[in-house]
Amino acid sequence: MHRDEPLWKPDEEWIRNSPVSAFMKEAERVSGRPIDNFRALHRWSVDERAAFWPLVWDFCGVIGERGARALIDGERMPGASFFPDAKLNFAENLLGKSGGGDAIVFRGENTVERRLSWDELSALVSRLQQLFKREGVKPGDRIAAMMPNMPETIAAMLAAASLGAIWSSCSPDFGVRGVLDRFGQIEPVLFIAPDGYWYGGKAFDVSEKTGEVVDALPSVRKALIVDYLGKAKEAAAGIQRAAAMEDALAPFSPADITYERLPFAHPLYILFSSGTTGVPKCIVHSAGGTLLQHVKEHRLHAGIEDGDRVFYFTTCGWMMWNWLVSGLASGATLLLYDGSPFYPDGNAMFDFAQAEKMTFFGTSAKFIDAVRKAGLEPADTHDLSSLRTIASTGSPLAPENFEFIYRSVKKDVHLASISGGTDIVSCFVLGVPVEPVWVGEIQGAGLGMAVEVWDDEGRPLEHGKGELVCTKAFPCMPIGFWNDPSGEKYRSAYFDRFDNIWCHGDFAEWTAHGGIVIHGRSDATLNPGGVRIGTAEIYNQVEQLPEVQESICIGQEWDDDVRVVLFVRLAEGHVLDEALEKAIRTRIRVGASPRHVPARIVAVDDIPRTKSGKITELAVRDIVHGREVKNKEALANPEALELFRDLPQLKS
Numbered sequence: 001m002h003r004d005e006p007l008w009k010p011d012e013e014w015i016r017n018s019p020v021s022a023f024m025k026e027a028e029r030v031s032g033r034p035i036d037n038f039r040a041l042h043r044w045s046v047d048e049r050a051a052f053w054p055l056v057w058d059f060c061g062v063i064g065e066r067g068a069r070a071l072i073d074g075e076r077m078p079g080a081s082f083f084p085d086a087k088l089n090f091a092e093n094l095l096g097k098s099g100g101g102d103a104i105v106f107r108g109e110n111t112v113e114r115r116l117s118w119d120e121l122s123a124l125v126s127r128l129q130q131l132f133k134r135e136g137v138k139p140g141d142r143i144a145a146m147m148p149n150m151p152e153t154i155a156a157m158l159a160a161a162s163l164g165a166i167w168s169s170c171s172p173d174f175g176v177r178g179v180l181d182r183f184g185q186i187e188p189v190l191f192i193a194p195d196g197y198w199y200g201g202k203a204f205d206v207s208e209k210t211g212e213v214v215d216a217l218p219s220v221r222k223a224l225i226v227d228y229l230g231k232a233k234e235a236a237a238g239i240q241r242a243a244a245m246e247d248a249l250a251p252f253s254p255a256d257i258t259y260e261r262l263p264f265a266h267p268l269y270i271l272f273s274s275g276t277t278g279v280p281k282c283i284v285h286s287a288g289g290t291l292l293q294h295v296k297e298h299r300l301h302a303g304i305e306d307g308d309r310v311f312y313f314t315t316c317g318w319m320m321w322n323w324l325v326s327g328l329a330s331g332a333t334l335l336l337y338d339g340s341p342f343y344p345d346g347n348a349m350f351d352f353a354q355a356e357k358m359t360f361f362g363t364s365a366k367f368i369d370a371v372r373k374a375g376l377e378p379a380d381t382h383d384l385s386s387l388r389t390i391a392s393t394g395s396p397l398a399p400e401n402f403e404f405i406y407r408s409v410k411k412d413v414h415l416a417s418i419s420g421g422t423d424i425v426s427c428f429v430l431g432v433p434v435e436p437v438w439v440g441e442i443q444g445a446g447l448g449m450a451v452e453v454w455d456d457e458g459r460p461l462e463h464g465k466g467e468l469v470c471t472k473a474f475p476c477m478p479i480g481f482w483n484d485p486s487g488e489k490y491r492s493a494y495f496d497r498f499d500n501i502w503c504h505g506d507f508a509e510w511t512a513h514g515g516i517v518i519h520g521r522s523d524a525t526l527n528p529g530g531v532r533i534g535t536a537e538i539y540n541q542v543e544q545l546p547e548v549q550e551s552i553c554i555g556q557e558w559d560d561d562v563r564v565v566l567f568v569r570l571a572e573g574h575v576l577d578e579a580l581e582k583a584i585r586t587r588i589r590v591g592a593s594p595r596h597v598p599a600r601i602v603a604v605d606d607i608p609r610t611k612s613g614k615i616t617e618l619a620v621r622d623i624v625h626g627r628e629v630k631n632k633e634a635l636a637n638p639e640a641l642e643l644f645r646d647l648p649q650l651k652s
Helices: 012-017 019-031 038-047 049-059 090-094 118-134 151-162 176-186 207-215 232-237 245-249 287-301 319-330 348-355 365-373 399-409 488-494 535-542 578-591 617-624 638-644
Strands: 102-108 113-117 142-146 166-170 190-194 196-199 202-205 222-226 242-244 267-272 282-286 309-312 333-338 360-364 389-393 414-417 419-421 426-430 451-454 465-470 502-510 516-521 548-558 561-570 600-603
Touching: 012 019, 019 038, 019 049, 019 287, 038 049, 049 287, 090 151, 090 287, 090 319, 102 118, 102 151, 113 118, 118 151, 118 245, 142 151, 142 176, 151 166, 151 190, 151 333, 166 176, 176 207, 176 282, 190 207, 207 222, 207 232, 222 232, 222 245, 232 242, 232 245, 242 245, 267 287, 267 319, 282 287, 287 319, 287 426, 309 319, 309 348, 319 333, 333 348, 348 360, 360 365, 365 389, 365 399, 365 548, 389 399, 399 414, 426 465, 426 502, 451 502, 465 516, 488 502, 516 535, 516 617, 535 548, 535 561, 535 578, 548 617, 561 578, 578 600, 617 638
Parallel strands: 102 333, 142 166, 142 190, 166 267, 190 222, 222 242, 309 333, 309 360, 360 389, 389 414, 561 600
Antiparallel strands: 102 113, 196 202, 267 282, 419 426, 451 465, 465 502, 502 516, 548 561
């Protein structure tokens, strides 16, 4: 496929049927100016935020009292206030649909499959709400969950939100220290955990871990144990202040759910940074900001509508879980999967897609790369005719994986590479369903998001690499950090670099097509000889070699400068000999530049990654330099760090 042509172009029927096209007509009516393409719509959405966001509210059918004012102190960041007079309830907006159709379809890797209709979901939420009320839960209380991605997790979150409680979750594979580093800071009144979970064909009992967590959280009045392995009653019997959820719900019958309508900025979620530089930051997100941003992204960028069947491979410790759950607000069926995406093999997710007529398939860039390297050809083995959109996030999607999707998964599909973060529980840049997809590029900035790329002096760049910033306030900015009453930690995280400007920490570059490329985290940017290089630029080259399974790159301080060090995990049966080193260097030199060629290449058996699957350049950099990694509990495989300590190859 020639690089001068887009990989995919929406046809006229696709454009006509996309919700964003209908939204453009409404924007024309409201603005009184011609808006006949996405770029014009984006300009208006940023220029006229006080008109754009109310239109999103109305177009997406948000339930609640909007109030007269849409934005006050709009030039302050932080400090702007969206919809200061509004009242709404997040759960009410997600449970607006009724009937016997699927609201949730759950598949576990142990072949468990369950379906909840809209009425059954509402009934479960009602019973949980009654239970939470009996336990004295009130607005602002925290409910914490260490749960698999299963229906009870969503129902419990909705019950919490219906009362104005604040929800926070992580996955059950976290260690005790990792759970306490998070939930110990926020003092939950209820704790929800499973009896265990499945991964890679094995059952993992977590009852002992849950007991240790509850013992260390004196704020917890009740622990609820959800049955997954068939041992919930037994597990609850051995844990203080615990009950099997099934038993705790027994006294309650389904009734009408009551929804506490609260201010737009009322807290909904506490999410945690996944870095390895200290105790995780507790990032507080508002109900109104999260809802409005998510329905905008789902309807206008992902094209999700009533009746769609939406999947994202995620754990409950990654913000994509929160993003996925909001799909209920658009009337979509949520397709949940819990377990390894490669169990029993790499076809598992495509089997699910075919069986459930998936319309939206969300996953990580690493999963797509792993499918390609496994030699799978889903286009030949599966019926994916229902699939309209594939979304990828977690790390930059390499150009060869763009091409792989269209060659080997589906030719006629909207591939949306998206990027944002836990910090905003959403995206800065993402898919644009009415514009072409170009290889290696994210299509554009989110509507209402004043995204720019700046140089070190704070000047906007039309060309070249720089810091991704947002120059105007937006509704899904965090309320702040938990236990940060002065706001000092919050301001220093995003606003210290450029005054009154959100600096996100991504190293980015605009393209000739108006798209954007993320070159990695700017705090992991390499700087040999004073030239800034994004790590993704190196990964995009070296990981095309069949001998290389994956890689991680750091800058090592050396001789009063920084030298590039590349670590490679090799495919089975390969060794890092002189010939392969030469092939790697040649590939990087030709595909990127001579500046990108590493000074050292080292083979390792594993690469450390966070629980959400992101490789951790900063942790590896600290280990190489003999510095302590403070938050190893953020890692899925902390033992891998030892592979990088005191390497003789890096001593000369």
